Amino acid sequence: MYVVADSQIAVQSFFRACLKKDGIEVPGSERIGHNVLVNNGREWLSQLISWFTINAPDVVNTNRRIRWIGVGDDSHLATEAVETLKNAVSITTGPDIYLAQLDAPPTFLSPVWVKFARTITAAEVSHSGDVIITEAGLYADLNPGSVLTTTSALNPVVAYKAFDGLLKSAGFTLDLEWSFRF
Amino acid sequence: MRFIEDIAINSNILLCMRERGKLVPGSRREGHNVFTVTGRNLLSKLIAWQTIAGTDIPFTHRRIRWAGVGTGTQLEVTTVAALNAPTLSDGANYLATIGAVSFPDPTTVRFSKVFGPTEITFGAAPVAVTEAGLFADVDPWSMGGTEDTQASGGFNTTLRPDVLNNPPVAYKTFEALNKTSDFSLEIQWDFRF
Numbered sequence: 001m002y003v004v005a006d007s008q009i010a011v012q013s014f015f016r017a018c019l020k021k022d023g024i025e026v027p028g029s030e031r032i033g034h035n036v037l038v039n040n041g042r043e044w045l046s047q048l049i050s051w052f053t054i055n056a057p058d059v060v061n062t063n064r065r066i067r068w069i070g071v072g073d074d075s076h077l078a079t080e081a082v083e084t085l086k087n088a089v090s091i092t093t094g095p096d097i098y099l100a101q102l103d104a105p106p107t108f109l110s111p112v113w114v115k116f117a118r119t120i121t122a123a124e125v126s127h128s129g130d131v132i133i134t135e136a137g138l139y140a141d142l143n144p145g146s147v148l149t150t151t152s153a154l155n156p157v158v159a160y161k162a163f164d165g166l167l168k169s170a171g172f173t174l175d176l177e178w179s180f181r182f
Numbered sequence: 183m184r185f186i187e188d189i190a191i192n193s194n195i196l197l198c199m200r201e202r203g204k205l206v207p208g209s210r211r212e213g214h215n216v217f218t219v220t221g222r223n224l225l226s227k228l229i230a231w232q233t234i235a236g237t238d239i240p241f242t243h244r245r246i247r248w249a250g251v252g253t254g255t256q257l258e259v260t261t262v263a264a265l266n267a268p269t270l271s272d273g274a275n276y277l278a279t280i281g282a283v284s285f286p287d288p289t290t291v292r293f294s295k296v297f298g299p300t301e302i303t304f305g306a307a308p309v310a311v312t313e314a315g316l317f318a319d320v321d322p323w324s325m326g327g328t329e330d331t332q333a334s335g336g337f338n339t340t341l342r343p344d345v346l347n348n349p350p351v352a353y354k355t356f357e358a359l360n361k362t363s364d365f366s367l368e369i370q371w372d373f374r375f
Contacts, residue, residue: 010190011225042289046375049224050283051247058321061283067238105231111219111223114229144237
């Protein structure tokens with residue numbers, strides 16, 4: 001008799017956002033939930049775990065890894081078909097930059113659980129006034145050899161989350177955390 | 183389209199034996215398999231950068247590179263740390279490089295390996311193959327992943343294909359396939375993300 005494990009390998013993905021003022025969490029501003037690994041992310045993962053050529057030196061299909069986060073003020077239905085943020089907002093301006101570099105290294109909550117984080121500073125996003133943040137996305141990229149354009153609002157996300165609006169004002173910071181437990 | 187709380191990875195394995203290209207009746211084995219803690223650890227490291235700077239530095243460059251089979255069995259649980267009873271694929275090594283990688287659809291990757299008639303059964307005796315594993319590695323080990331360390335014994339990879347206890351990233355046990363030197367053994371391993 002064979003014991004068969006789950007037919008699916010479940011990857012659990014968690015998202016958390018909250019506003020802080022002077023380092024103290026703003027009551028009612030915490031957003032927690034799961035999120036969706038979109039088709040673009042699934043395609044990226046399938047390429048990431050495989051070699052293009054096995055023949056020392058081995059050659060990769062892709063060397064992109066999770067590198068950026070972005071936010072927006074609109075939202076999609078959270079499905080695998082999401083390709084970009086619905087309406088990305090710029091992190092900084094002059095020129096408008098839509099991608100924020102994640103903290104590195106990420107945190108490993110356990111050997112199989114990686115957490116990416118970024119704090120949007122008081123001056124970021126709300127540089128031209130208050131913004132209601134309702135969506136966030138993760139992006140895979142590399143440097144040198146970047147395949148994304150930081151000045152574009154239409155970069156393809158690998159993971160996506162829509163949530164109840166968070167009013168980001170210049171006096172607040174926005175903590176974003178995104179973890180994957182394999 | 184769907185909303186899901188877990189991101190499901192479907193993993194399927196197909197094995198069969200062939201004699202001069204023809205399927206050996208009764209030799210087909212299909213099923214799901216288990217992605218081990220080693221594999222889950224690899225994925226968590228693989229998707230992240232350790233350093234994001236002028237030149238990004240990864241934790242690891244290891245990707246699925248080897249396949250191995252054995253004649254033992256064990257529970258298909260995530261804690262599988264090695265094949266139960268690995269068998270040599272040639273006269274010296276338990277691991278054989280996978281033969282081909284293909285993408286049946288954009289989010290599915292298929293790893294294929296064909297063990298030829300003289301592999302596994304390089305001796306005269308048949309071998310009852312009952313387990314298989316996939317292994318992640320990189321050659322050379324020094325491509326930049328800070329967790330990629332060179333195997334002992336002069337190998338340029340992070341695993342030693344000549345030892346028994348390499349940790350698989352995925353594992354499957356199945357009803358015995360009696361491989362002889364008349365048969366080739368095909369393995370197809372799919373991961374659908």
